[in-house]
Each structure stands twice: as structure tokens, then as C-alpha cells.
Amino acid sequence: MSTGKLNDGIRAGVAELLPSGISVSDVELEGPYLVLYTKDHEKLSSDHDALRQLSRRWRRRVLVRSNPEGRLDTAEAEREIRRMVPEEAEIQRMFFQPETGEVTVEVTNPGPAIGPEGSTIQRVKSKIGWVPTIVRAPPIPSRTLDEVRLHLRNSFDERHTFLTRVGARIARSPLPDELWSRTVSLGGYREVGRSASLLSTPNSKVLIDCGIHPSSDQTPFFNAPELLPLDSVDAVVVTHAHLDHCGLVPTLLKYGYAGPVYCTAPTRDLMTLLLLDAIKVVRAEARRSLYDSSHVRDLVTRTIPLRWGETVSIAPDMQLTLYNAGHILGSSICHFDLGPNRHSVAFSGDMKYERTWLFDAADDRLPALDTLVIESTYGGARNVQPSRRQASESFSTFAAKVLARKGHLVVPVFAVGRSQEMMLVLEQGMREGRIPRVPVYLDGMIFEATAIHTAYPEYLNQDLRSQIFRQADNPFLSDIFHRVDSGQMRDEILDTTEPCVVLATSGMMNGGPIMEYFRAWAGEESSALLFVGYQAEGTLGRRLQGGVPQVSLLADGRPVSVAVRMEISTIEGFSGHSDRNQLMNYIGRMRPRRLLVNHGEEARALDLAASAHRQFGVESRVPYNLEAYRVF
Numbered sequence: 001m002s003t004g005k006l007n008d009g010i011r012a013g014v015a016e017l018l019p020s021g022i023s024v025s026d027v028e029l030e031g032p033y034l035v036l037y038t039k040d041h042e043k044l045s046s047d048h049d050a051l052r053q054l055s056r057r058w059r060r061r062v063l064v065r066s067n068p069e070g071r072l073d074t075a076e077a078e079r080e081i082r083r084m085v086p087e088e089a090e091i092q093r094m095f096f097q098p099e100t101g102e103v104t105v106e107v108t109n110p111g112p113a114i115g116p117e118g119s120t121i122q123r124v125k126s127k128i129g130w131v132p133t134i135v136r137a138p139p140i141p142s143r144t145l146d147e148v149r150l151h152l153r154n155s156f157d158e159r160h161t162f163l164t165r166v167g168a169r170i171a172r173s174p175l176p177d178e179l180w181s182r183t184v185s186l187g188g189y190r191e192v193g194r195s196a197s198l199l200s201t202p203n204s205k206v207l208i209d210c211g212i213h214p215s216s217d218q219t220p221f222f223n224a225p226e227l228l229p230l231d232s233v234d235a236v237v238v239t240h241a242h243l244d245h246c247g248l249v250p251t252l253l254k255y256g257y258a259g260p261v262y263c264t265a266p267t268r269d270l271m272t273l274l275l276l277d278a279i280k281v282v283r284a285e286a287r288r289s290l291y292d293s294s295h296v297r298d299l300v301t302r303t304i305p306l307r308w309g310e311t312v313s314i315a316p317d318m319q320l321t322l323y324n325a326g327h328i329l330g331s332s333i334c335h336f337d338l339g340p341n342r343h344s345v346a347f348s349g350d351m352k353y354e355r356t357w358l359f360d361a362a363d364d365r366l367p368a369l370d371t372l373v374i375e376s377t378y379g380g381a382r383n384v385q386p387s388r389r390q391a392s393e394s395f396s397t398f399a400a401k402v403l404a405r406k407g408h409l410v411v412p413v414f415a416v417g418r419s420q421e422m423m424l425v426l427e428q429g430m431r432e433g434r435i436p437r438v439p440v441y442l443d444g445m446i447f448e449a450t451a452i453h454t455a456y457p458e459y460l461n462q463d464l465r466s467q468i469f470r471q472a473d474n475p476f477l478s479d480i481f482h483r484v485d486s487g488q489m490r491d492e493i494l495d496t497t498e499p500c501v502v503l504a505t506s507g508m509m510n511g512g513p514i515m516e517y518f519r520a521w522a523g524e525e526s527s528a529l530l531f532v533g534y535q536a537e538g539t540l541g542r543r544l545q546g547g548v549p550q551v552s553l554l555a556d557g558r559p560v561s562v563a564v565r566m567e568i569s570t571i572e573g574f575s576g577h578s579d580r581n582q583l584m585n586y587i588g589r590m591r592p593r594r595l596l597v598n599h600g601e602e603a604r605a606l607d608l609a610a611s612a613h614r615q616f617g618v619e620s621r622v623p624y625n626l627e628a629y630r631v632f
């Protein structure tokens with residue numbers, strides 16, 4: 001059916017459901033959204049009953065937009081906003097989005113801008129005809145976020161055409177067929193890395209994650225017949241921004257995937273940061289990247305950000321809802337409702353079922369599950385970890401010991417997640433005098449990743465959210481932190497004999513600036529290398545944990561042998577992954593009918609599956625890569 005005819009049908013249906021006195025001049029399907037254009041913007045957007053009915057009838061989130069002809073031009077609208085919003089709100093910036101009729105106003109103090117019971121914002125809205133959203137300006141500006149916003153503004157037309165095409169595709173009528181659904185393991189089964197799972201029904205196909213293997217650079221099984229041709233895939237859903245989950249999404253785009261990518265907004269921004277950086281890392285090592293920056297830009301254009309808890313149709317017989325996974329900023333458990341019998345399948349992605357210094361524990365308020373696909377990084381019987389509090393105390397004690405003997409403390413971290421937690425622990429320890437006050441150097445995008453965290457406070461836990469908005473208390477703005485922003489600065493740090501702490505990427509020591517600090521200080525007995533995150537098999541981090549006395553590294557393209565004399569230690573308990581007990585608690589809480597275990601070394605995955613079966617009577621399986629399972 002053509003888009004025009006499709007929309008005519010919907011417009012008639014919408015008119016039937018609308019209360020009298022509200023008229024809609026146009027309707028559009030934009031990706032998973034039903035967009036209504038109206039001159040009665042205020043009346044319609046406050047009629048929650050009508051919106052709920054419309055949303056249920058078309059299984060879409062309903063967006064209400066003002067008619068373009070009712071809007072002031074942007075310059076005039078901006079003048080009016082500055083005139084009407086009280087000065088103490090301190091307007092920082094505004095972004096007009098002509099395609100939606102929205103204007104985002106960044107302010108230092110949202111209260112006065114919104115006004116008592118929203119009165120100020122209402123007055124502004126009726127005056128300018130645009131729909132204003134007041135947001136708090138992020139306390140640390142992020143270059144990535146600015147670039148993403150600029151790109152979205154510059155690609156309005158392209159994005160609109162794209163969303164309309166996706167909208168029509170989602171609305172196609174499902175073919176009547178026998179009902180079935182299956183998952184195909186395309187990567188990350190009986191291993192950690194290159195995560196990819198395909199979920200398919202007679203009508204639809206969705207790929208969940210498409211990552212790269214951290215040590216071997218192996219890709220998921222792109223040539224599996226179920227995945228081809230790539231344009232037969234309806235949607236890609238990304239659980240979170242770590243490269244072992246999203247590192248090859250741009251490659252899918254490069255080789256012909258033409259559909260949308262669903263994830264949270266912070267996942268989109270962190271993913272952009274990490275994917276662009278990965279290109280640089282690969283090129284610096286004179287290897288060929290499997291995509292280039294144009295594919296990352298294309299990915300931003302095609303990403304449809306979803307909020308946690310919002311349910312949208314992404315294919316004729318599939319609805320998607322994202323829930324907090326507690327692992328890193330924006331990380332999500334992906335829940336699918338399939339077919340008319342509403343079979344319920346969830347993919348945990350990487351998940352943490354414990355509140356951390358950054359996030360709330362993974363959400364356990366999902367609908368009853370038929371199938372749960374769960375990670376098992378720490379799924380083995382003995383993979384029980386200390387609590388966050390115990391881990392923080394061990395960290396402070398260790399740091400104090402190394403700094404007291406005037407050593408350098410080097411902590412390899414992922415730019416996203418663990419580094420921000422380490423910053424919080426260091427800041428608190430130094431403020432309270434448990435750790436000597438020394439400079440903390442942040443190398444390799446950690447600062448930029450931190451800026452993205454402060455731009456999405458609604459994705460952080462409550463305590464941290466309120467802290468970062470009290471300028472004086474914002475732990476990330478402490479003067480102990482120094483961003484390493486040039487090779488020269490790094491060289492100076494490498495030469496220093498003063499004690500200091502370095503947080504640097506990559507977290508598993510398979511490249512990145514961490515290698516330079518390690519090479520420079522490996523021979524110093526007073527210094528220490530401290531692991532706080534999972535080290536995958538085959539990585540240098542894993543070998544060092546194992547106690548190798550000598551390693552061979554590349555320096556300026558030539559292999560050099562490095563004797564390891566620095567202290568090597570590991571503190572457990574900071575992982576963004578659930579430990580064995582947390583995984584079992586989560587399975588026990590969700591009680592799915594069927595459990596598929598992935599994202600873990602074979603022995604751990606098998607152990608978790610066997611234990612879940614014994615304890616909860618759940619049908620449990622540990623698929624191999626390339627196996628398919630019928631889930632109903």
C-alpha cells in the first residue's frame with residue numbers, strides 16, 4: 001500500500017477516535033511513531049485518554065505536533081522565549097526542530113522556566129506555536145552530543161524520508177501463516193565477545209546486537225543464511241554501547257542493511273564516541289577498519305531512540321520495550337512481544353542486578369517471560385563477588401598503599417562505566433582522606449564519556465543525579481581529575497617520578513593509551529597495575545592476571561620484550577556484570593519458562609544453566625554459535 005493511502009486510512013480512523021472539538025490536519029507514520037498534526041495542540045496533548053486509545057489501536061507511540069503554519073519563525077520564537085522565561089532560569093542554548101515543531105531550551109535552573117504548574121511554559125507554547133521542552137544544561141559540555149545534534153539537524157530531510165519508509169514497512173500486513181518464532185545464535189554463545197542474536201517469525205526478523213570480539217576481532221556469523229539478504233532484516237536493536245555488542249553495526253550498514261537501529265539516546269551517543277574511536281585505534285595499528293566514519297554518521301541518522309518502558313511496534317508482529325539493565329549508561333534489557341499470541345522473549349544483554357555507584361539495579365518488572373536469553377559472564381558456581389562497598393574499601397586501601405610508597409597506580413578501564421565508578425571512588429576517598437591526594441589522569445576518551453553521563457541524569461541513580469546538579473558537589477568536576485588531551489601531556493606524565501593515578505583505556509589491555517603507561521612503568525617495583533573489570537580470554541590483561549613475568553609488546557611497530565616487576569592485582573566487585581548470585585536471583589525472580597544462556601565462557605554458561613534448571617525447574621539450554629532454537 002502506498003504511504004499516502006495508508007495515511008488516509010489512518011486519518012479516518014484517528015478522526016473516529018478523537019473527541020469533538022479537536023481536529024487533526026495530517027497524520028504520518030514515522031518509524032514506530034504515529035504523528036498527528038493539529039492546531040489544537042494543547043487540547044489534544046492533554047487528552048491522555050484519547051492518546052492512549054490511539055496508541056493502543058495503532059500500537060505506536062503517538063506524537064502530537066503543532067501545525068507548521070501556526071508557528072512563529074525561529075528568530076522571532078527565540079526572542080519571545082528569552083523575553084518570557086525569567087532571567088534566573090539562565091537560558092544556555094536552544095535547539096529548534098522544524099520537522100517536529102519542538103524547541104529544546106537548555107537552562108541552568110528548570111524550575112523558573114517551567115513556572116508554577118507549568119504556567120510559564122504553557123504561555124510560551126501558545127505564544128510561539130512551537131512545543132517547548134525545558135531541560136537542564138549538562139554540567140560538562142560533550143563534543144559528541146553537540147556533533148550528534150548538529151548531524152541530526154543537518155539530516156532532517158533524509159531522516160524524515162527514512163522514518164516514513166520505516167513506518168510504512170512496520171505497517172505492512174502480516175502474512176497468515178502457522179505461528180512460530182526462533183532465535184539464531186550468530187555470536188557470543190559459549191564465549192564472551194561478538195554478541196549477535198537473530199529473532200525471527202514467519203513475517204519479521206530482528207537482530208539483537210552486532211559486536212566484535214575484543215581479542216581476536218572475530219565477527220558474528222554474517223554469512224548465516226538466516227541473516228541474508230541483510231535488507232530482509234526489519235530492525236537492529238542494540239542493548240548497549242560496548243563494542244562487543246555494537247562494534248559491527250556500521251558494517252551491517254556498509255553491506256546493505258537499510259533499516260532502523262533501536263536503542264536508548266545515551267547508547268546512541270556513547271556508541272558514536274566508541275565507534276569513531278575504534279576507527280582511529282585500528283588505523284593507528286595499520287589494520288583495515290571494517291567501516292568508516294560515513295557509516296557511523298549513517299547509523300546516527302537511522303537510530304530511533306527509545307525511552308525505558310515505552311512499547312513500540314518495530315515489525316508487523318513484534319513489539320519492543322527496553323528496560324534498565326544496570327550495566328552501563330543507557331544499557332537495556334530488550335523485551336519482545338511476538339505475534340497474536342503475544343509470546344514474550346527478553347534478551348538481558350550485559351546486566352547488573354545490584355545497585356551500583358552509578359545506576360539502579362537491572363529492572364525486574366518485566367511482563368511474564370516465556371523465554372529469557374541471559375548473559376553468564378560471572379555465571380560459574382564460584383563467581384561470587386564482593387559488594388560494591390567492600391570493593392570500594394579494598395580499592396582505597398590498595399591505592400593508599402601504592403601512593404604511600406610513591407608508586408604510580410595504573411588502572412585499565414573501559415571508557416564507559418568502570419571509569420566513572422573509579423572516578424567516584426577516588427574522589428570520595430581523596431575527599432575523605434582515605435587516599436592521599438594526588439593527580440588522577442584520565443586518558444583515552446574517559447572525560448568525554450563522563451560528559452555524556454552528566455547529560456543524561458535520568459539514566460543515573462537518584463543520589464548521583466542530585467549530586468551532579470549541585471555544582472559544588474559534582475564529583476566529576478573535582479580538581480583531582482586531569483584530562484590527558486595531547487601526546488605531549490602523556491609524555492610528561494610518563495616521565496614524572498611523583499606518585500599519581502592513571503585511568504586509561506582499553507580495559508582489557510588490547511591496545512589504547514594504557515599500553516604506553518604499562519610499558520613505561522612495568523619495570524618499577526613501587527608501581528602497580530590494578531584490574532577492576534573482566535579480562536577476556538586471549539587478552540593481555542588476562543595473561544598479566546595469570547602472572548606472566550615477561551611480555552612482548554609492539555613499540556613503534558617493533559616487538560619489544562618487557563619484564564613485569566610492578567605489582568599486579570585484581571579487585572573484584574566493580575564489575576558491571578551480575579555475579580553468580582545476582583544472576584540466579586534474577587532468573588528466580590523472572591521465572592521464565594525457557595532459559596537460553598549466552599555471553600559466558602563455556603563452563604560458566606553450562607554451570608548457570610544446570611543450576612537454574614535444578615533450582616527453578618526452568619528448561620535451560622546453552623546454544624552453540626549458529627544453532628537455532630524454536631521458542632514457540
Ligand SMILES: [Zn+2]
Pocket residue numbers: 240242245327350
Ligand atoms: Zn558490556
